[in-house]
Amino acid sequence: MQADILQELEQALAPDRILTQKEDLLPYSFDGTAAMKSMPGCVVFPESAGEISACLKIAGARKIPVVTRGSGTGLSGGSVPVEDCIVLCLVRMDQIEEVDPRNLTLLAQTGVITKAIDDAAAEHGLFYPPDPGSMKISTIGGNVAENSGGLRGLKYGVTRDYVMGMEVVLADGEIAWFGNKCVKDVAGYSMRDLFIGSEGTLGIITKVLLKLLPRPQARRTMLATYDSMEDAARTVSAIIAAQIIPCSLEFLDQVTIRCVEDYAKIGLPTEVAALLLMETDGHPHVVAEEALQMAEIAGEHGAVDVHTARDEAEATRLASARRTAFSALARVKPTTILEDVTVPRDKLTEMVHFINEVAGRYSLHIGTFGHMGDGNLHPTFLTDERDRDEMEKVEKALDEIVARTIEVGGTITGEHGVGLAKKKYLAHQFSDPSLALLKKLKQTLDPANILNPGKIFD
């Protein structure tokens, strides 16, 4: 990075909040996505929207790319730097500014850890439902920029459903605020919805006003085991068809179960083909009734066993089987390529079957887990990026899985974002006029193309 630009950035922030040495930059050259890496020119740590605005003005004047990140847990390469860019790392903007129990809202700076948001809500008996797998380390700003999902998406929806307002620094450095504490507001276009899930390409989210819910009074966690993955998928479809919308319906296949057991020693049955983690929460009466119904449906659809957690401790332990799935799989082989295809729920069985078939055909090692209740599967390729032949097969297998996903009316990404990883597939899902419109919006909001360029589309 040129000395004069660094000097300007130092004036805008403070010298001790700029990293420029190669060894300091290295940890910021990648995110949670496998096999993607690129060195930034510098990393800056702004502490306010005003400082971010100053950085963007400096970057805009020289057309230097700016890549924003929080904790860097992204799984689609969304926060992987562009070569020689300025990385805006927002982890210092980490204050919860207000919890408002009368209006059920919480105002947080962008760098607050997601779990801290739910913890702060819990102190008032309130609840912030979105719980991406990364919630203990990911930032709320990253969650909003990626529109993160989570385990409770089935009943509670995703991050988008909880964003009432936000402060955004626009590409030209202007600072805008959209939204308010009103539960209904139809004044003007819904700008906040445009920034949610825009992956840092349209503006920089610096503050979010979140909606909270009353904390559920009770929950029940159950583990159903299966001799076939298809039976687990059929159970999920049957539960939805019975008009039950539980909190979570999470799925692990045998590969994943064995990795998790090996890693976390939870006591999972490693001989079964699949397990379904079912959780219902809410009013104690409803919870008891739904749990009973779900256990029955699981039994009718081939479950070998349905076990109900005896207490909160066991429930947490069972849930951790699902929460550690990705970490457990990531230990097995040097490279873990995590897919995120999502299909309409009635296509689940078909999709699960197809993924198995593809794995067999290419002799690949795939562990599949995911939010089955959302039709959101994470087939995970356990591979080694140094093995060129195998990587080629992985690529082909991925192409087939994505093609089939689109064919059955699914989406290339349910919760991880497009970033770099899914960019090549976007045109398969979007028609020409639809994709052209996305690009026009990018052009309108960021005419100099400095905000996370090359992500989502070229």
Place this chain on the structure above:
Amino acid sequence: MQADILQELEQALAPDRILTQKEDLLPYSFDGTAAMKSMPGCVVFPESAGEISACLKIAGARKIPVVTRGSGTGLSGGSVPVEDCIVLCLVRMDQIEEVDPRNLTLLAQTGVITKAIDDAAAEHGLFYPPDPGSMKISTIGGNVAENSGGLRGLKYGVTRDYVMGMEVVLADGEIAWFGNKCVKDVAGYSMRDLFIGSEGTLGIITKVLLKLLPRPQARRTMLATYDSMEDAARTVSAIIAAQIIPCSLEFLDQVTIRCVEDYAKIGLPTEVAALLLMETDGHPHVVAEEALQMAEIAGEHGAVDVHTARDEAEATRLASARRTAFSALARVKPTTILEDVTVPRDKLTEMVHFINEVAGRYSLHIGTFGHMGDGNLHPTFLTDERDRDEMEKVEKALDEIVARTIEVGGTITGEHGVGLAKKKYLAHQFSDPSLALLKKLKQTLDPANILNPGKIFD
């Protein structure tokens, strides 16, 4: 309208689907908004997205404004024609194309009546919650274009929360589809959210894919009466603070109660200052418990009486008190100016008090009702547009109410849209960079400014 343009439109559609005679155009010169009227050049009735595309190409080539409407029930002048425009009336696109109980979705053409959507869902034990006051006559396309609210918004949210996908004809005539049946999808910017609530200014919504819910098993309806409006507002705040989110918390003041009773003979107590219609739905156990809690809270906050509907028939009768409020008020004086200010819920008492104070100060006749649980009030001015002096006072009173709304963090419109009626206030709510961004989006999506020009902003 010039003969050659009409000829082109006739070729694109069919001669019997174009109105050009003044007496035929008259019913299309206004919508549900008071004191706004303008004559279109013609009205066309397309039957497909292809026909709409053809119309837009014709209009675009000559830069003729196009105003889209359904049943014309809008309350902010959003579908009032621009002088000499082409009105696209979409009521013939009225087919429900699919109900999919396995994925809990419904696909409908834009001109389907909203109530017909919920009726079709009900046949499968499913539920389309958004219920704007106009739902028996308004179209789903209009609801989506205005992001309509309704009586159940408190628990179930608004139209936006139920739109999973849509077909849109863009200004240049291209036909685009956004969304799918996946409950999670983060591929690309959320274009559907941009079109929802865009009031016909960014594109023409021709088809919508809607999310359905399981139909609630039980409901309970209660009527609490008060000697003061403030007590009713305090009850609402206390219910929310107690973390109860019922289906509806609807409010009528004395003026409205008397008009409704006079009109609908429901048997309402006409001597009370205010009444609160409280409805909870869902699982029978939860309903019973919440009803009890709400009755207690009402009692603690000054309710003179809390009456629970004995059966479904009485519940429907009580609910109709609220549903007929607007019609009942509209009978009293020649002109009914319906406000739609919305405030954070903890500002309700203050706002109700302020509206009363303003009415007194200007000696105006205001009936107030609304979705109190959402902080969404409909102070309704009963006046006569021919009385210039009074209309001036109405204008001033409105300005004061809107100013105070914004001051307490509210919005100029909770569910009716900006249209023509609220246009002058938009800049009070949006900062300069925010408003500039709205205008840039309009310019990007509709560079020739043919789609409902002059609505939302100039």
